[in-house]
Amino acid sequence: MNNPAPRARDRISTKPLSGMRDFLPVDVARRAHVIDVIRSVYRAYGFAEIETPTLESLDTLLGKYGDEGDQLLYRVLRRRDALRRVLDQAHAEDRPPTEAELAGEGLRYDLTVPLARVVAQYGDLPRFWKRMQFQPVWRADRPGRGRFREFWQCDADVTGTTSLVAEAEVLGAVSTVLTRLGFTAFELLVNHRELLRASIRSAEIPDELESTALIAVDKFDKIGADGVADELTSRGITAGSAEQLLTLIRDQPETSNAARLDYLDERIKDEAGRRAIADLRQLCAACRHNAANAALRVELRLARGLSYYTGPIFEIAVPDLAGSLGGGGRYDGLVGMFGKREVPAVGFSLGLERILVVMAERDMFPALSVSPDVMLCSMDVDMADVVQVAEALRRGGVRVETYPEPAKLKKQLQYAASPQVGVRFAAILGQDELDAGEVSLKHLGSGEQSRVSIADATQRILAEVGRPL
Amino acid sequence: MNNPAPRARDRISTKPLSGMRDFLPVDVARRAHVIDVIRSVYRAYGFAEIETPTLESLDTLLGKYGDEGDQLLYRVLRRRDALRRVLDQAHAEDRPPTEAELAGEGLRYDLTVPLARVVAQYGDLPRFWKRMQFQPVWRADRPGRGRFREFWQCDADVTGTTSLVAEAEVLGAVSTVLTRLGFTAFELLVNHRELLRASIRSAEIPDELESTALIAVDKFDKIGADGVADELTSRGITAGSAEQLLTLIRDQPETSNAARLDYLDERIKDEAGRRAIADLRQLCAACRHNAANAALRVELRLARGLSYYTGPIFEIAVPDLAGSLGGGGRYDGLVGMFGKREVPAVGFSLGLERILVVMAERDMFPALSVSPDVMLCSMDVDMADVVQVAEALRRGGVRVETYPEPAKLKKQLQYAASPQVGVRFAAILGQDELDAGEVSLKHLGSGEQSRVSIADATQRILAEVGRPL
Numbered sequence: 001m002n003n004p005a006p007r008a009r010d011r012i013s014t015k016p017l018s019g020m021r022d023f024l025p026v027d028v029a030r031r032a033h034v035i036d037v038i039r040s041v042y043r044a045y046g047f048a049e050i051e052t053p054t055l056e057s058l059d060t061l062l063g064k065y066g067d068e069g070d071q072l073l074y075r076v077l078r079r080r081d082a083l084r085r086v087l088d089q090a091h092a093e094d095r096p097p098t099e100a101e102l103a104g105e106g107l108r109y110d111l112t113v114p115l116a117r118v119v120a121q122y123g124d125l126p127r128f129w130k131r132m133q134f135q136p137v138w139r140a141d142r143p144g145r146g147r148f149r150e151f152w153q154c155d156a157d158v159t160g161t162t163s164l165v166a167e168a169e170v171l172g173a174v175s176t177v178l179t180r181l182g183f184t185a186f187e188l189l190v191n192h193r194e195l196l197r198a199s200i201r202s203a204e205i206p207d208e209l210e211s212t213a214l215i216a217v218d219k220f221d222k223i224g225a226d227g228v229a230d231e232l233t234s235r236g237i238t239a240g241s242a243e244q245l246l247t248l249i250r251d252q253p254e255t256s257n258a259a260r261l262d263y264l265d266e267r268i269k270d271e272a273g274r275r276a277i278a279d280l281r282q283l284c285a286a287c288r289h290n291a292a293n294a295a296l297r298v299e300l301r302l303a304r305g306l307s308y309y310t311g312p313i314f315e316i317a318v319p320d321l322a323g324s325l326g327g328g329g330r331y332d333g334l335v336g337m338f339g340k341r342e343v344p345a346v347g348f349s350l351g352l353e354r355i356l357v358v359m360a361e362r363d364m365f366p367a368l369s370v371s372p373d374v375m376l377c378s379m380d381v382d383m384a385d386v387v388q389v390a391e392a393l394r395r396g397g398v399r400v401e402t403y404p405e406p407a408k409l410k411k412q413l414q415y416a417a418s419p420q421v422g423v424r425f426a427a428i429l430g431q432d433e434l435d436a437g438e439v440s441l442k443h444l445g446s447g448e449q450s451r452v453s454i455a456d457a458t459q460r461i462l463a464e465v466g467r468p469l
Numbered sequence: 470m471n472n473p474a475p476r477a478r479d480r481i482s483t484k485p486l487s488g489m490r491d492f493l494p495v496d497v498a499r500r501a502h503v504i505d506v507i508r509s510v511y512r513a514y515g516f517a518e519i520e521t522p523t524l525e526s527l528d529t530l531l532g533k534y535g536d537e538g539d540q541l542l543y544r545v546l547r548r549r550d551a552l553r554r555v556l557d558q559a560h561a562e563d564r565p566p567t568e569a570e571l572a573g574e575g576l577r578y579d580l581t582v583p584l585a586r587v588v589a590q591y592g593d594l595p596r597f598w599k600r601m602q603f604q605p606v607w608r609a610d611r612p613g614r615g616r617f618r619e620f621w622q623c624d625a626d627v628t629g630t631t632s633l634v635a636e637a638e639v640l641g642a643v644s645t646v647l648t649r650l651g652f653t654a655f656e657l658l659v660n661h662r663e664l665l666r667a668s669i670r671s672a673e674i675p676d677e678l679e680s681t682a683l684i685a686v687d688k689f690d691k692i693g694a695d696g697v698a699d700e701l702t703s704r705g706i707t708a709g710s711a712e713q714l715l716t717l718i719r720d721q722p723e724t725s726n727a728a729r730l731d732y733l734d735e736r737i738k739d740e741a742g743r744r745a746i747a748d749l750r751q752l753c754a755a756c757r758h759n760a761a762n763a764a765l766r767v768e769l770r771l772a773r774g775l776s777y778y779t780g781p782i783f784e785i786a787v788p789d790l791a792g793s794l795g796g797g798g799r800y801d802g803l804v805g806m807f808g809k810r811e812v813p814a815v816g817f818s819l820g821l822e823r824i825l826v827v828m829a830e831r832d833m834f835p836a837l838s839v840s841p842d843v844m845l846c847s848m849d850v851d852m853a854d855v856v857q858v859a860e861a862l863r864r865g866g867v868r869v870e871t872y873p874e875p876a877k878l879k880k881q882l883q884y885a886a887s888p889q890v891g892v893r894f895a896a897i898l899g900q901d902e903l904d905a906g907e908v909s910l911k912h913l914g915s916g917e918q919s920r921v922s923i924a925d926a927t928q929r930i931l932a933e934v935g936r937p938l
Binding site: 012013014015016017020021022023024025027028029031032043044045046048049050051052053054055056057059060071074075076077079080083087088090091095096097099102103105107117118120121122124125126127128130131136138140150158161163164165166168169172282285286287288289290291337338339340370371372382383384385386387388390391394397398399400401402403404405415418420421 | 480481482483484485486489490491492493494496497498500501512513514515517518519520521522523524525526528529540543544545546548549552556557559560564565566568571572574576586587589590591593594595596597599600605607609619627630632633634635637638641751754755756757758759760806807809839840841851852853854855856857859860863866867868869870871872873874884887889890
């Protein structure tokens, strides 16, 4: 309660934590621009927005993302008595406390598991529910270019139906977003988990090595065909099986999705695989008249890392970007993992940071104003009068900063013209102007200055910055 | 990577954690409405928006909020090797690990300390910086009505000046927000930390009991004058001193702020106290022409819990609400605690949850639409055609949901008319309509139905929901 003395240590780091970022006004404006476009497109597709808590029970989070995911979860230390009990107990038993004893809650790892929890929890949601959600998630991963420990996902999911209309609508919405943001060359890679599994079976890889094979295929773009072959054989898969699988993946024709599906249809003989091929044919057909059509590419090497997918899977590829702008798929088993009823679902997650990196590199942002319009400078007038004139301008819709301290006019104008401040005008208020109900309005670019009424100043400023009166 | 089997435990709780909430679409819309109003008003006052990470180093967070604050911080468990080392070390030394060993990072506790860190970190911010920030914060407090463990603060702060223009602008902005949201009866309580300290000195309370006295005064509204007196005397303050302090607090005249300040001026004799009174006089004068003027009330009992305030302090009081909608004050020492230069600052934090509670109880929200406009129902037409017609309506600005599965038309229309879905129209697409480039548009309220072109449907739907073509 008392004013604390500065602490003895003389240098607390003021940088954000590794893998996390401060967003200054230009960053916030760019992020808001992208999210506004996504929100407005998704709304047109009938998605309604929700938000879920940052913290979830570890019971909810664990076992949904695979072993790597479980390891990358941020866990929250138990508090006070609960922590004390755990530490005392372990100490009494002469052993270190376990991670599970130390933490019962974790930070949100994606937006899909919270959605599944929400669908299981609330009985009065629409049967076919389209939900969107734009929130940060946390993963204790090694930070890298475009890879952060705190990053935003922008998700759209349809729950309650196995109809491929849901997939088509999700892919249409995502493609419309990318087009609206200004992306022209992008591909929507599409595969099907059951087709992948059937391909693995058709290569005579034993069932117990299926997920080993999936993990290897998922690395195709990073380590190439030879790398995948090495990984497969080093994990106990025969060279013959590895070659069979890689042939399927590599040798699909380039001509069209139909030709690629025909190629697979000739080689995949089991029932589940053929149903998956039929699904993909139907999905391509359903997208014939939406924004996804031109971008769709059936791609057997697409595997997606997360463990909960059960049907079609998707990923966005853009030229010159390692990694993707987002991905998704069908996950019909996840809601049922919360122990109530089964609810089929399909969704897509756009990675805000990846989109921003590409848009910044390619200069794709529109002009985004983050500065006030005018700096109100004053000379020998009362504080209350400065406040009054500022208020009058604001009532007209002008964004007004006031120079807060007594200073020479030249100093005030220099400050107003500095690039950090970024205003286009200075408005000068002296006793003369005040008595006349006017300001001296100075255009900082041209240096032009004239005495005008508050109403005229409002009009001129709004015309210059391009906002309506 | 493989599809996980449902876990053996058959009931994971699907409720959000205690003190945290899922926000469904209506909640998100209400929250967004309030934040949009705050953002637009603050922007008119020249504030620029930033965001900071959810996690901060505990070095940054500890020692800024008082002992209670330090206890309420959420701490994040160290990971992998770092955790292992800590546990092994403690075990080897035959003692439990300490909290400081187990966690080096914590969740954001407010938005003011992160701002101070940002101001210390970035050299090229404007000298007088007005920043706004709207983000959640976390406190491991006991949950209660309107008190959550995850809640949002909406902050506006001015850094770089000791001028009371900054206080006046912050109070003007806050008052404009409340008025714009529809609040009519609210008070802006104003006090000054130095005036409080001088009052405590004038009651002959020894310096070492100053923060004890402040903590007691802070509870005035909760426990009343007698409660404060009891607490003061039980902490070693004489009955005479307690009575002197309470007299100052209780007996200020009700007539006007000027009269209240005169009353204090007659009784507070030391220099710092008189400077504080002069500050408050100047602040009242500076607010004479802004939205704060009618709401300002000088109130000596206002103490504010946080330890970092150094000058004027503020709080919003509304009738019938225990606790406040927000508060703030001047904190000239906080940036300097990060070990570089001193930067004076003043700010205000609006509590989003408190505002929402009052607005909900008083029915202060405008109509906020969260549903799509129309449900596209179909009969015996191709999936691709449904998608095509949905896309055509969306291009015109209509928010379209599609019924995703084959079903009898009656069932589709019943679903469209259900309150969870909330659309005003159904558009029916059969082969006839498709051939004619039309839909049968049904108004679900009146039951009226007619065949119209896509363009006419677009026009009628937008007119009904009140969005421009």
